[in-house]
Amino acid sequence: MSGTYLGMPAFPEAAHDAVRNPTLRRNLRHATHTIRDKRARAVAELEDWAGLRAAAKAIKDRTLRHLDHYLVRLEQAVTAAGGTVHWAADAAEANRIVTALVKATGESEVVKVKSMATQETGLNEALEAEGIRAYETDLAELIVQLGDDRPTHILVPAIHRNRGEIRDIFAERMGRWGRPAPDGLTDRPADLAEAARLHLREKFLRAKVGVSGANFMVAETGTLVVVESEGNGRMCLTLPETLISVVGIEKVVPTWRDLEVFLQVLPRSSTAERMNPYTSMWTGTTDGDGPRAFHLVLLDNGRSDTLADEVGRQALRCIRCSACLNVCPVYERAGGHAYGSVYPGPIGAILTPQLRGTGSGLDASLPYASSLCGACYEVCPVAIDIPEVLVHLRERVVQGGEATRNGVRVRLRPAKGHAAERAAMRAARWALDHPAALRAGQRLAARTRRLHPRRLPGPGRAWSDTRDLPEVPAESFRDWWQRTRGGEAR
């Protein structure tokens, strides 16, 4: 993934700072509670929500179990409609392909509609290194780009910024990227949006190359779908002469009809609207309307590795609605930066360590960035059992085991830093396998209960600092049973 995130501290350290930032916590709390309440109302309007959710899950499962079939079919359909399909095994290859395509047009700037896939590959930085400037055109992405910042939320990437901060960023930075902000810019959202409109419009009107992602790709017809609100997507998709879409291979759906499910569940889960303001659908190129050249770059970058894990595979059902972020008590307090990835929150905690592997300290810490409360699973429109995958990944981190990296089966060693956990689990297993030793240990613990410290020593200390240790009972359950009922017939 993007080099921006290299060297990020593990989740606990990053979150440690975030929870001490009162502005961040206030902004996040307001945002997550507002969206989650609205979402609940939008979902309640549909009496068949459970059926839609089940169908969405089933369609994605069908797609994933036959992904090769659908990708080949998609390629045929896009090609037949006048598009060109490219395949990228990893981020570097995707960036090389896009850079070469842009250079072939002779242009040195591109307009971009918000795209998780190109954030994941670090495309903007790769283009910059080749002398090509990429302009983000989603309002929130513009705030992030001008502020030299990183997104913190999938849907509203600049939600950690309040209006005063945004005003300062616009006033100070817009001039360096093009049309400066108007003099005397206030912090009213309408004025800030107007400044963005003026700043970006000149870029839209002269742009020759657009770069996008896509929410869905229909294998049957070769149709791509982009769902948005501001119209910047429509600008990028229809005004340039060349359109390059970088899309993860998991975004394919089998049939045109399948959109009837996803166009109902996505807006309501995401922005809590019946329908988002703008949805664009295009199939290859159309004479006289829109770009003359269309390139689709199909991105793997760890997705086939994720597919190889039968438990973790379900993370690829994700349609990036961000509902799980807004209900997560951990995300609400830690914010998106702490996850060290373009995919924050509960879905990031299971997707990132699968896409990137659990080799780094940060990635190994992500499966623990959760209280396992299950709220994320409840709201997920494609029913990803995020807690199940978290526990599965924790086991992989602690125990090691089989995984696929870059298409190759590898045996992972247990991650560093989990020695105490592993030792405790080994000891527990041994004790439970040896009832006599367990009984003796329980009696010893009971007899010495007055002497136990309130805090654990050594590596257990951090754990006991924030928790009350359970009282050791005077007598174990087994001894109590033996004493009171031991004589009874079974």
Add this chain to the structure above:
Amino acid sequence: MGGGGPAGGSRDRVLARVRRALADVPRGERPSDVPVERSYLRTHGRRTAEETVALLAENLADYRAVVHRTTEDGVRDLLMVLLARRGSRSVLVPPSLPPHWLAAADPTRVHDRAACTTRQLDAADSVVTGCALAIAETGTIVLDGGPEQGRRRITLVPDHHICVVRVPDQVVASVPQALERLDPRRPLTWISGPSATSDIELDRVEGVHGPRTLEVVLLETDRDGETDREGEPGGDGGDEDDHDRGGRDGPPYADG
């Protein structure tokens, strides 16, 4: 083309990885063997054609589109008033907009042509179009590039869009009904209210890049009894994953 290495190399590599990753899927399992239960509803609630139009109006207004209702006799005066109220001096028109719609309007008509630059489009005050259909349950109008709608860009760049929907003929109840009637080979634009953002402290602001004002004219057409689509049974109910459906017919509605 470009990029690193032969295109076939990465294509084959990615497909091979995907196939290896699916080693647990039994050989011989076909996509249609993975069940997709479609027990969800084709429409939410039963309504008469008039009630469906009323719901469309309500949902459009809820997302801050301005809704007007008129008849064939009233449309030219209504459009004149709407453009005058806005102070529009020039109005973009798609190739086959019914001429009588704008017969009473003053503004200069700018006919969209392939040669029109984006700057010229940006200079237009308003745009008037028809639509392919409208979806009542979501308050959505859908454009498919037909001759009454023109290219996608003409409804995007001007700040004021007036869209005429023929009711009840062009109104469907739900998203599933809309997809049945649309042709995926055409470029499609779904519009639900004016352009909006909630990126600044979640305050909704209308109009960032698309038109800041969307006015929808519900134009009542004479009913001949045959166009009543309400109460029509839902989809075929069969599992649709037939890969050999082949070419679709054109859109089942007329464009002019």
